[in-house]
Amino acid sequence: MRRATHAKWAACAAAAALAATACGGGDSGSGGDGGAVLSSSWGDPQNPLEPANTNEVQGGKVLDMIFRGLKRYDPGTGEAKDMLAEKIETSDSRNFTITVKDGWTFSNGEKVTAKSFVDAWNYGASLKNNQRNAYFFGYIEGYDKTHPEDGSAQSADTLSGLTVVDDRTFTVKLSQKFSTFPDTLGYPAFAPLPQAFFDDHAGWLSKPVGNGPYTVDSYTRGSQMSLRAWDAYPGADKAQNGGVDLKVYTDNNTAYTDLMAGNLDLVDDVPAAQLKNVRADLGDRYLNTPAGIIQTLAFPYYDKNWNKAGTEKVRTGLSRAIDRDQITDTIFQKTRTPAGDWTSPVLGEDGGFREGLCGDACEYDPDAAKKLIEEGGGLPGGQVKITYNADTGSHKQWVDAVCNSINNALGDDRACVGNPVGTFADFRGRITDLKMSGPFRAGWQMDYPLIQNFLQPLYYTGASSNDGKWSNKEYDDLIDQANAESDTAKAVGLFQDAEDVVRDNMAAIPLWYQNGSAGFSERLSDVKLNPFSVPVYDEIKVG
Amino acid sequence: MGQYVVRRLLQMIPVFIGATLLIFLMVNVMGDPVAGLCGDRQCDPATAARLRKEFGLDKPVGQQYLTYLANVFTGDFGTAFNGRPVTELMSSAFPVTVRLTVVAVLFEIVIGITLGVVTGLRRGRPVDTTVLLITLVVISVPTFVTGLLLQLLLGVEWGWIKPSVSTDATFDELIVPGLVLASVSLAYVTRLTRTSIAENRRSDYVRTAIAKGLPRRRVVTRHLLRNSLIPVVTFIGTDIGALMGGAIVTERIFNIHGVGYQLYQGILRQNTQTVVGFVTVLVLVFLVANLLVDLLYAVLDPRIRYA
Numbered sequence: 001m002r003r004a005t006h007a008k009w010a011a012c013a014a015a016a017a018l019a020a021t022a023c024g025g026g027d028s029g030s031g032g033d034g035g036a037v038l039s040s041s042w043g044d045p046q047n048p049l050e051p052a053n054t055n056e057v058q059g060g061k062v063l064d065m066i067f068r069g070l071k072r073y074d075p076g077t078g079e080a081k082d083m084l085a086e087k088i089e090t091s092d093s094r095n096f097t098i099t100v101k102d103g104w105t106f107s108n109g110e111k112v113t114a115k116s117f118v119d120a121w122n123y124g125a126s127l128k129n130n131q132r133n134a135y136f137f138g139y140i141e142g143y144d145k146t147h148p149e150d151g152s153a154q155s156a157d158t159l160s161g162l163t164v165v166d167d168r169t170f171t172v173k174l175s176q177k178f179s180t181f182p183d184t185l186g187y188p189a190f191a192p193l194p195q196a197f198f199d200d201h202a203g204w205l206s207k208p209v210g211n212g213p214y215t216v217d218s219y220t221r222g223s224q225m226s227l228r229a230w231d232a233y234p235g236a237d238k239a240q241n242g243g244v245d246l247k248v249y250t251d252n253n254t255a256y257t258d259l260m261a262g263n264l265d266l267v268d269d270v271p272a273a274q275l276k277n278v279r280a281d282l283g284d285r286y287l288n289t290p291a292g293i294i295q296t297l298a299f300p301y302y303d304k305n306w307n308k309a310g311t312e313k314v315r316t317g318l319s320r321a322i323d324r325d326q327i328t329d330t331i332f333q334k335t336r337t338p339a340g341d342w343t344s345p346v347l348g349e350d351g352g353f354r355e356g357l358c359g360d361a362c363e364y365d366p367d368a369a370k371k372l373i374e375e376g377g378g379l380p381g382g383q384v385k386i387t388y389n390a391d392t393g394s395h396k397q398w399v400d401a402v403c404n405s406i407n408n409a410l411g412d413d414r415a416c417v418g419n420p421v422g423t424f425a426d427f428r429g430r431i432t433d434l435k436m437s438g439p440f441r442a443g444w445q446m447d448y449p450l451i452q453n454f455l456q457p458l459y460y461t462g463a464s465s466n467d468g469k470w471s472n473k474e475y476d477d478l479i480d481q482a483n484a485e486s487d488t489a490k491a492v493g494l495f496q497d498a499e500d501v502v503r504d505n506m507a508a509i510p511l512w513y514q515n516g517s518a519g520f521s522e523r524l525s526d527v528k529l530n531p532f533s534v535p536v537y538d539e540i541k542v543g
Numbered sequence: 544m545g546q547y548v549v550r551r552l553l554q555m556i557p558v559f560i561g562a563t564l565l566i567f568l569m570v571n572v573m574g575d576p577v578a579g580l581c582g583d584r585q586c587d588p589a590t591a592a593r594l595r596k597e598f599g600l601d602k603p604v605g606q607q608y609l610t611y612l613a614n615v616f617t618g619d620f621g622t623a624f625n626g627r628p629v630t631e632l633m634s635s636a637f638p639v640t641v642r643l644t645v646v647a648v649l650f651e652i653v654i655g656i657t658l659g660v661v662t663g664l665r666r667g668r669p670v671d672t673t674v675l676l677i678t679l680v681v682i683s684v685p686t687f688v689t690g691l692l693l694q695l696l697l698g699v700e701w702g703w704i705k706p707s708v709s710t711d712a713t714f715d716e717l718i719v720p721g722l723v724l725a726s727v728s729l730a731y732v733t734r735l736t737r738t739s740i741a742e743n744r745r746s747d748y749v750r751t752a753i754a755k756g757l758p759r760r761r762v763v764t765r766h767l768l769r770n771s772l773i774p775v776v777t778f779i780g781t782d783i784g785a786l787m788g789g790a791i792v793t794e795r796i797f798n799i800h801g802v803g804y805q806l807y808q809g810i811l812r813q814n815t816q817t818v819v820g821f822v823t824v825l826v827l828v829f830l831v832a833n834l835l836v837d838l839l840y841a842v843l844d845p846r847i848r849y850a
Contacts, residue, residue, distance in 0.1 A: 048626040151589040425579025465584035
């Protein structure tokens with residue numbers, strides 16, 4: 001329904017400019033003085049807004065503004081850099097001594113000490129606190145006591161592997177070797193927490209207090225959060241604007257309309273329906289940058305049809321029957337890039353991304369596809385059903401396109417059909433209950449920019465996101481070796497060897513890398529998205 | 544009269560229990576909501592089990608329903624998955640939707656009835672034909688088309704209004720969304736009033752009133768309109784419930800954080816407590832509105848008595 005002619009766009013831009021100046025004088029006028037406030041679209045966080053309880057982008061967005069952890073992932077390169085950590089030392093990749101920088105405080109004046117971290121991690125790992133991200137602390141010794149797997153009563157409230165040495169030093173003992181552990185510490189779950197969090201938990205939730213460049217000014221749950229720059233912020237990444245008003249939108253189309261009308265400054269989720277016109281509407285105020293998200297098709301290995309010898313040929317055949325270029329061009333308007341491995345380009349070559357690792361197996365070739373599937377014994381039951389949740393994203397469109405591509409390649413109209421499930425929760429429920437009978441949608445958004453995060457949680461035997469229950473001894477051994485390897489380059493090499501195993505078995509079909517997209521008003525400059533597809537708010541300039 | 548009201552109120556109890564039970568079962572059939580709480584990965588079993596216990600999902604459905612019902616009578620509508628009590632969600636959502644509904648109903652009454660009277664009195668004239676044609680168009684165009692079109696024209700192209708409604712959702716911001724929400728019903732009200740007026744104009748009591756020499760204005764407002772309003776009032780009364788529950792589309796288009804928004808989110812997240820709580824209140828609103836309509840009959844038409 002959006003128009004695309006230039007004349008109309010000009011009128012609209014003028015309207016946007018007029019309205020922007022009209023609403024610019026929110027806090028202290030619009031003069032590019034760093035005091036002006038911008039507004040940005042937001043979604044209601046699904047879980048209570050606690051660091052170890054937030055596992056989706058909308059809540060993570062806020063945590064990224066009000067917290068700084070030991071490490072921070074560089075918004076440009078994704079590299080884990082020391083933030084509050086002065087040094088993290090280890091001699092055996094298992095015992096770590098962490099020193100916290102001096103001079104950091106929470107916005108309520110409380111000092112950030114070693115205890116702030118240890119208390120926060122203990123809270124996150126303790127079963128009784130119902131933290132959705134508790135498993136992040138699973139590598140720390142004593143986790144099995146504070147968070148018993150079988151749900152029985154926990155026998156300890158604190159992790160035995162954490163010890164406060166003095167005000168600024170604490171030690172971490174892991175239950176196994178994990179050389180890249182320090183690089184995982186930029187994940188929000190590892191953020192420090194002030195004493196107020198434990199003393200007045202309800203009060204903290206209604207107005208969170210952290211140590212980041214922004215403080216929460218007011219929070220109307222479910223509709224709006226006003227964040228303001230914290231003047232006394234001690235870090236180098238001080239906010240370049242006066243603050244951010246996050247507004248909850250039910251529908252990203254409305255947010256986009258608001259942006260066009262000058263009622264909103266920043267939209268970090270351009271609706272699929274607008275992708276065709278967004279360049280005409282916004283010009284260079286539209287961002288489309290790679291993010292650490294990969295979409296794949298997973299298979300149920302608990303189903304004997306998919307777990308017998310020869311089915312790897314069927315899976316490779318299916319992979320070769322998918323015309324990734326055409327689908328990413330026509331359906332996603334190049335906001336996704338055809339995948340050539342099982343990681344993400346945001347890792348960079350050094351981080352383990354290898355373009356073309358998948359090789360022929362991801363090249364579109366209908367003849368080869370047909371041959372491979374025949375060699376592998378044909379499609380189980382003569383048909384594959386791709387299961388997906390129909391409530392979010394534009395999953396229906398691409399699943400239909402993938403099926404279309406497969407059907408055309410195999411010359412069989414009934415070779416592939418989509419199998420929609422009503423809600424995301426129901427979809428996840430069926431996966432958890434092992435009820436899948438054919439390929440299903442699997443998306444992975446990285447927690448931290450490490451190759452380990454793209455491989456271990458998804459394909460290691462019994463891992464938390466190994467939805468297809470794939471299991472391969474050779475792969476598991478390589479992952480174990482890689483984790484124990486203290487030389488980063490060698491570790492990455494071992495991870496890539498493991499990835500080769502994934503390819504040879506076609507454990508999951510890689511589809512495409514997803515980009516982050518955003519659009520912004522003419523008032524803003526220096527807008528960019530980090531590798532997690534979240535706007536880097538502290539660098540945005542207004543006016 | 545009093546007895547009649549008491550009887551009607553008592554009748555509400557089985558309707559209330561039946562409606563809540565149905566919705567409770569329907570949301571439960573959708574599967575395990577905890578599975579959707581951990582993103583694209585499996586919740587670790589221990590945390591999932593604790594969450595299920597906290598939300599009472601580990602009990603059999605029948606028991607869950609009884610516990611829920613018992614809690615509702617003490618004013619506790621449960622807790623949503625993001626840790627907010629449902630009563631808190633209600634206290635933020637209902638005022639907004641009530642304001643939106645008030646705006647919509649006002650549009651229906653003022654514009655709808657006025658147009659109905661004018662066309663009813665001038666049947667067959669150009670005014671009548673034009674209004675009939677317009678109402679036909681309004682009825683046949685779906686609400687979301689009207690909504691998006693008005694939003695785009697008034698909000699983006701001409702800049703008269705803001706395309707979305709702010710958190711406060713004041714009355715002036717709700718004028719356009721209210722009009723969109725009311726549009727279809729408004730057309731029906733016009734048509735109902737028109738038919739009713741046209742019919743009653745030929746009735747004996749109107750002829751008598753004219754013969755008595757009453758001024759035309761008094762004949763129309765006191766005798767004709769008052770007696771013609773019964774079907775219209777019935778329609779508007781039942782429409783109040785429909786407007787409040789049916790505002791999902793309008794609220795989504797204009798980003799209004801009312802009942803429709805909470806219901807939509809509750810359904811997506813399979814949040815039984817939110818969905819059942821909100822629908823229960825909507826059912827009550829519907830029942831009470833119906834009762835009020837029935838009582839209003841007696842006021843409008845002196846021939847109707849309740850014993």
